Amino acid sequence: MENVSNGNRNPLEPFPVLLGLALVSLMIPVPRPAFIPSMPWKAELAISAVLATASFALLFRKRRLFDQTVRTSTLQKLILGAVLAFAAVSALSVTWAEFPIAATHHSLVWLSYFCILYFAYRWIAISGSLRTVTIPFVVAVTIVLALCVFDLLTFESFAEFEGTFRIRYARFGEMAVTAGPLLLGCAIADWNRKRAGLIALFAAAAWLIAMLSLSKAAFVAGLAGFLFVLFGLLLFGRRTLRTRSIAALAVFASVTIAIQFGTVYLTAVPSTANYISGEADPTRSTSAMRIFTWTIGLEMVRNNTPLGVGGDNFGPQFNDSRLSYAARNPDDPSLATAEDYLVERAHNEYLQIAAEFGVLGILFIGACLLWFGVTLAKAVWTQKGRVSPVLIGSAGGLVAFAVSSAFTSFSFRAFQNGVVFFIVLAVFVHSIRRVGQSNSDPSGGPEKAVSEGFLVRLRKLSALPFAALFLFSIAAGASQYYVLLGEKARSQSEAEAYFRSAIGLHPENTGAYLAYAGRAGRSGDTRLAAELYRKAIDNGLGVTVTYSTLSKAYELDGDRDNAERALAEAISIFPRSVFIRIRYALLLEANGKGGESAKQFDAARAMDLKQANGWETLIRDGMLKAHLRAKEVGDSTPPAELRPNNAIYAYADEQIGPSSPAP
Template sequence: MFPATRTRELGFETVDTPPVRANVGSMAASGLFAALLLLSLAPLPHAAAMSNHTWRVELAVGLFLLGSLTIKNVRFALESALSKRVAVFIALFAVWGLISGLWASSFASAVHHTIVWCEYGLFFVLASTTLKAPGRVFLLSTFIWFTTIIGLVTISDYASLPDFKSLEGILRTRYSAYGELTVTIAPLLWAVAMYQRRTKSWLLAMLPAALGWVSAMLSLSRGVFLAGIAGSVVAFAGAMIFGRQIHRKRVAATAAIWLTVTIAVQVGFSLLTPIPATVDYLSGKADPTRESSAARLFIWRTTLPLVEEHPLTGVGADNFGAAANEGRAEFRRTHPADLTDEINSDHIVERAHDEPLQILAELGLPGFVLFVLPLVIFGWYVARSLVAGKRRPSSMFWAALGGMVAFGVSSMVSSFSFRIVQNGIAFFFVFAFAVYELARTDRSGDRASRIVVPKAAVTCLLILAIAVLAVKGVAEYSFAAGDETDDKTEAQTLFTRAATFDPDYAAAHYRLSGLAFDRSDHPTAAAELRTAIDRGLGVDLTYSALADCYAKAGDASNEFKTFDEALRIFPRSIFLRVRYAIELEKDGRKDDADHQLDLARAVSQKDANGWYSLITRGSLRTFLDAQDNTEMSAPADLRPEPAVLQYLDKEPGQ
């Protein structure tokens, strides 16, 4: 690798210090940490319905940090003024998230948010400390391990695919979660390759970067693909424009390899295999309906009312899922002429698919300002360095900035972003790289004393975080055990434990509702299902089930209130309208029933007639009638499909 070099060119002093050499200890530690970041891919036992918030990777990296403190005696220290300012605002953002729990529907969710952001802050400080020492290789080695493993696993999965269409959804979900992380760190790995003097070493160094970029493209995520392109362009363009002239040839050659890999994967998959490439999804060739894009747009539109209703406080950190229906109902109230179908009415909406928008909705304007300020301050330092600085930022800086840009672009359309802890850790590692490299270009005006975060404070914080996350783990494994047992008494005990240990575990309350319903304890079933809905399980199917619980409990008032509430959220749900109409008919309220049927038929007469026939006459008669009646949909054409399954005729013996 190149030695550290400083040369004057066009009035600037360029500082280009390549990564230091690895050692066995740092490689082993980085390999372990990369494995922790990939923990979600491990075939570990898990519940069929997981907790509302992730906990496994958070717990694992918390233990890693605690181990670093006790075994390696790692110090958390900051020197540059920029790194201190960034760390302060991360801490303030975490504290504001905890404070928001005072008015949130779930304080436990706000605690989870604070734990995650405290971990982000500690990893930023750790990275900033590590970059000052030869141990900086730990970060780059972690990235190399990660991209190599995820790249090989992705390629292996694609090579052994029996049928892409049947596994498309699983593959895209599995790898798009890691795609954001990969495009964030990949520019730094391309930069590492730029520093290799020998051609053989250069080609070898590009392998992890290429594997990571290939895995990101094979996630088939349009957002990840565009984000990766944006980040790579920033990294290569910055190095070309501001780098040393002698270094530009290697930058150009590396960029050419990146472009070749990109074109080869896109053209190769699109033209030579039955598996579509990301460009096919962008063009609409592989997804002509563009359902996911339509769903995102609708979620953004229904999130804005939450921002308008809670501009200063937000709904509380990590409370978006529980409040999403509030925004949807307000949107429908204020836009009665909007004829958008009930997108995702049978899907749980946990995230806004736009990180800045979700932060604004959850934490209000104060939280949004605290979130943005570190980036604004960083941007000011970058501008000052380019305009007035005597030294040029290194190629590593431009690579880190490219990674940050990639993460930011992806976060605008992603449901993952900071909500998946490994993504957030990668971002703050890369952010620390950028801050460190930038601070090296302008040492004159920002000399300040070193700040060391007290080891005792970090230890206490980590122990508390680990305890909270471990409790969530106990809850989830209790839920899994409850699903596995055939003993309903034991299942009741296990699901109750899960709901007690994790109050936000909506699925645990859902299971408890089902057990109560089975033993004809309908008031308890209704109470548990109401809790599950309030915790985020408010879809058309659960509202229908809640109304059924109230009906069987003899509580007609709450039954009809449930339908009214559900239809404020899903006013164009034909299924709910017809269900409501039928229950009103049973109650002798024919005029009200006819009104609900008219509203349903205004959305789709065929579907309204199909639902009415399916619920009142059964699936076989509905199917047969639909063959001759052009104004009636067959059961197979009705949506949501899970609701249709509830009304299929039972075969003899069932």
């Protein structure tokens, strides 16, 4: 039986508990500006701080992790080498990425992932215990479940709270279904009944988080991961554990059915099954959004096959691929999707890696999936009828993460989820080192020899990626804080100083340009506002609302040519946007270009007559007349139902600085 806990005092205490707390650091509310761009820093800051401190502490107090040699097989070296090579490619992508700071973030994250995988594996091999690597999961699962249940019990109206709730807990649902199968495997492997029962409760808590989060991807991934473990043990595990496996399967099925039906009939909260069936989301808007994002993602792969666009550059480069796709498919109705939505991720990690790293990314994905399949098959074949529950449990966690990564925007992009994945992968890597070995085989345990060579010195540099990511995250967080101060500043000069500091710390902070532009426009400096809106768009904030506001700033500055160019550019990216075509038609009309204006009016009306009439009346005559026309004449859409709805506020308040695009 695998040693889940050897009973020795953990020399790493209290770092596993601190890491568990850091995994849920996103739950901690912090002041933030009005618009949050895709520049994650909070989880990176907390987790890298814990890991960097732990690395330095081990370096000066417990050198076994760095000095002691542990044998590795060819299969183990292959996955370690693949992850390190991908981190190196990510670092190199800084040289060709249009947004090098984003690529730098990606490379630091993946260097940290490699260190987590390597040293988690070494620690398990040297200590002979999984306690250190499972404690963070237990802490994180406990906190997330407690907060999730508290929120569900205290909300006043679920309809108003639904979006916030699902966004908040979906990212932790993926983390839970990655850790949960491993915890289940540990519970089944442990002969101590009390301890096994306690571990099983934490595995159940992980599954509850996935179901209560209402995330479709987490639910499907959790089913895949947990059922992989249970049926895997029934088919390939030891006969002595089959009773436990059958009991666990019965409990799993009972809890799943109880939660799915209980939430529907006993509460006002729909079940995850209701969302999957479409009963709770009849428009299936999120599914349509995913399909459209995948379509443009494939276009990005097609246009950047050799090298890709660079790490974390998918979001900022999305409009370039959308423009290319629109040029080839101008009449595709799906191009009306996400005209006011800032697409930051592909909602499919495999597609995003392929888009960002081209052929090398595709090879990395294929190599990792092939490695996992071959390794698992070899383990099952070698250990016929006696496959370790911990091996199957860790494999189940990897399967769940792989399934979730095909549908969510989190995966490795959510740092806490990536950390959990690589810890689970370390358990799997350690488990396969014992495949085909007897208990008396000395290679199954750590060697006592100490290497003082290059590898030891290299290991002692392991804290550097964590420290670098920590400093990077401080800069990103400080940039956001300066934006917040700029938004709250009373004087224009004070606000400008804060915004410039924010941009200086993070030149790719699109939120800083947007907030600065809005402040400049409201103060009457329309030329500066136009320059800043242009920079915001060039840094990835190109949605119809910002293009419209950019055009307005040019108009107020007397630059009619650039005002037209801004809207023409928007139409080339969003050819199915009724709003932007009416906006462009009215501008052309005002500039004395009646023929061109008529073409834009006709195109907009052909797409949606009532929407076109609604926007024309709102922009020409204001909110009241648009409302009256929709109510009395009935040939136009009322203002409250116009799309995109966040563009309406620019005409309720004529000042420059409309609401931000949806994140």
